Amino acid sequence: MNTQISEPIFKALDESGKGAVTAKDIQSRLAQAGLSDDDPRLSALRDRLADCGNDPAKIIDAATFAEILQAGQSLVERAMKEELVIPQFSVFAEHLRTLFDEVKSNRSGDLASYIPQLARVEPEQFAVSVCTVDGQRLNLGDAGQLFSVQSSCKPILYCGALELCGGDYVHRHMGREPSGMSFNELSLNNAGLPHNPMINAGGIMSASLWHPELPMADRFDRLAHLIATLSGGSRPGFDNAIFHSERDTADRNFALAHYMREVGAFPRDTDIFKALELFFAACSVELTTERLANIAATFANGGICPPTGIRVFTDSTVKNCLSMMNSCGMYDYSGEFAFRVGMPAKSGVSGAIFAVVPNVLGIALWSPRIDSYGNSARGVAFLKRLVETFNFHNYDSLLDSQKLDPRARRQTIEANATFSAINAASRGDISELKRLVAYGHSLDRADYDGRTPLHLASVEGHVGAVRFLLAQGVEKEPLDRWENTPLADAQQAGHERIVELLARSKSVGTRGRSKGRKPKSEHRPRKAA
Ligand code: GLN
Numbered sequence: 001m002n003t004q005i006s007e008p009i010f011k012a013l014d015e016s017g018k019g020a021v022t023a024k025d026i027q028s029r030l031a032q033a034g035l036s037d038d039d040p041r042l043s044a045l046r047d048r049l050a051d052c053g054n055d056p057a058k059i060i061d062a063a064t065f066a067e068i069l070q071a072g073q074s075l076v077e078r079a080m081k082e083e084l085v086i087p088q089f090s091v092f093a094e095h096l097r098t099l100f101d102e103v104k105s106n107r108s109g110d111l112a113s114y115i116p117q118l119a120r121v122e123p124e125q126f127a128v129s130v131c132t133v134d135g136q137r138l139n140l141g142d143a144g145q146l147f148s149v150q151s152s153c154k155p156i157l158y159c160g161a162l163e164l165c166g167g168d169y170v171h172r173h174m175g176r177e178p179s180g181m182s183f184n185e186l187s188l189n190n191a192g193l194p195h196n197p198m199i200n201a202g203g204i205m206s207a208s209l210w211h212p213e214l215p216m217a218d219r220f221d222r223l224a225h226l227i228a229t230l231s232g233g234s235r236p237g238f239d240n241a242i243f244h245s246e247r248d249t250a251d252r253n254f255a256l257a258h259y260m261r262e263v264g265a266f267p268r269d270t271d272i273f274k275a276l277e278l279f280f281a282a283c284s285v286e287l288t289t290e291r292l293a294n295i296a297a298t299f300a301n302g303g304i305c306p307p308t309g310i311r312v313f314t315d316s317t318v319k320n321c322l323s324m325m326n327s328c329g330m331y332d333y334s335g336e337f338a339f340r341v342g343m344p345a346k347s348g349v350s351g352a353i354f355a356v357v358p359n360v361l362g363i364a365l366w367s368p369r370i371d372s373y374g375n376s377a378r379g380v381a382f383l384k385r386l387v388e389t390f391n392f393h394n395y396d397s398l399l400d401s402q403k404l405d406p407r408a409r410r411q412t413i414e415a416n417a418t419f420s421a422i423n424a425a426s427r428g429d430i431s432e433l434k435r436l437v438a439y440g441h442s443l444d445r446a447d448y449d450g451r452t453p454l455h456l457a458s459v460e461g462h463v464g465a466v467r468f469l470l471a472q473g474v475e476k477e478p479l480d481r482w483e484n485t486p487l488a489d490a491q492q493a494g495h496e497r498i499v500e501l502l503a504r505s506k507s508v509g510t511r512g513r514s515k516g517r518k519p520k521s522e523h524r525p526r527k528a529a
């Protein structure tokens with residue numbers, strides 16, 4: 001690895017300035033960026049760290065660090081330079097934790113009662129997981145707990161059908177309009193088709209299109225494999241009790257399938273009982289929010305699963321599915337949800353929801369109490385609070401709002417970096433200065449008055465910051481527009497130790513650009529602008 005890249009990152013990690021970091025420093029920096037220990041993309045890096053002795057406190061020098069960075073490919077470099085899609089992931093995570101705690105006290109809604117097994121789950125459970133398109137992850141609450149996905153399988157069935165049969169064929173058998181009715185309403189559109197793929201009639205239709213030529217076992221096998229790939233992991237679980245419970249109490253779904261068969265909605269030769277079985281089986285697939293968030297992130301990432309880099313769906317399949325989720329994903333609350341939250345999302349009566357911020361992240365929520373529409377009460381409450389805090393609504397980009405944008409851009413960071421460095425120096429904030437070094441930001445940059453971090457640290461008497469800046473090799477005698485050096489500033493302010501430090505350090509020349517410039521005013525600022 002190019003040491004020009006690795007060196008500044010190494011320096012930023014090297015808090016003590018002793019020319020050494022530990023495996024723990026590296027791991028905690030990656031964790032801060034949202035990259036988990038089990039991230040499959042970091043396996044080479046883990047191996048390289050293990051080669052170093054696997055002792056978290058073992059010292060790693062700059063040359064070894066360069067190799068380790070190389071093993072982590074650009075992902076680690078980007079993480080350390082805060083260039084992932086959510087650069088300050090730990091700050092973002094802190095906000096989500098606060099929202100999570102706040103929403104936890106919401107006990108509205110009831111367990112789904114029409115599927116007996118769902119009526120027996122522990123209602124207090126609550127989980128939120130996030131995965132960004134760069135694979136930064138966060139898990140809150142019961143994120144390791146399995147639940148049946150229920151209707152949140154419908155986007156997967158729909159995408160599967162689109163990939164197998166193409167959009168024209170699929171939409172000869174289902175519409176694209178919200179129904180405005182409940183998810184299992186015994187109703188079809190004017191053409192005698194399910195209103196859309198996100199309600200039960202549409203889910204049964206998608207299931208009928210999923211490899212109808214294969215035996216049932218293979219049809220399910222392929223679906224399980226698809227869900228595994230989408231969620232970046234092993235085969236999902238399956239809740240057999242839910243499956244039987246569903247099937248034995250599914251009068252409405254049977255009625256819907258018979259109705260659709262009667263009016264000729266299915267492709268010819270469809271075995272509706274098999275389609276129903278597959279739909280029930282898909283609803284009985286078990287995932288954790290951690291896995292469901294990976295699926296949501298795959299949708300956010302245009303069909304490529306972020307933690308594995310595997311393309312699962314084409315981008316146009318994903319675009320079509322997100323359009324459907326946006327207009328129809330939250331049952332007869334879809335319009336209100338699109339208005340207030342403005343994210344494509346899909347819910348299930350188990351209390352699962354997954355939602356997508358395209359090109360940024362996927363989020364999965366699970367809490368079993370559902371509202372009168374069949375959507376998780378806490379899930380909806382969380383998403384509402386989320387878009388009040390962050391500009392994740394589809395049309396937030398039109399507003400000049402006070403909402404936070406966690407995906408701050410690098411250009412913005414750079415524009416602010418000069419100001420931040422000067423400001424940090426004036427406060428003596430060495431850790432902020434180190435962070436800026438990690439961005440690759442030069443601590444030599446001056447503001448419009450020619451004031452540099454060294455001027456500010458000197459005039460404010462921050463010995464440690466002056467020492468740090470000198471150790472970084474900044475220019476020692478830059479002239480501001482009043483032709484003052486940091487040394488002159490320190491002398492005037494009476495900071496003897498800094499005067500000594502600066503006088504001792506050898507001059508390496510002055511800033512040509514400010515030399516000979518006439519002062520523009522007699523006013524001379526002491527502090528950062
Ligand atoms: N399995 C459920 C049903 O058939 C799916 C419905 C849902 O999650 N909204 O009723």
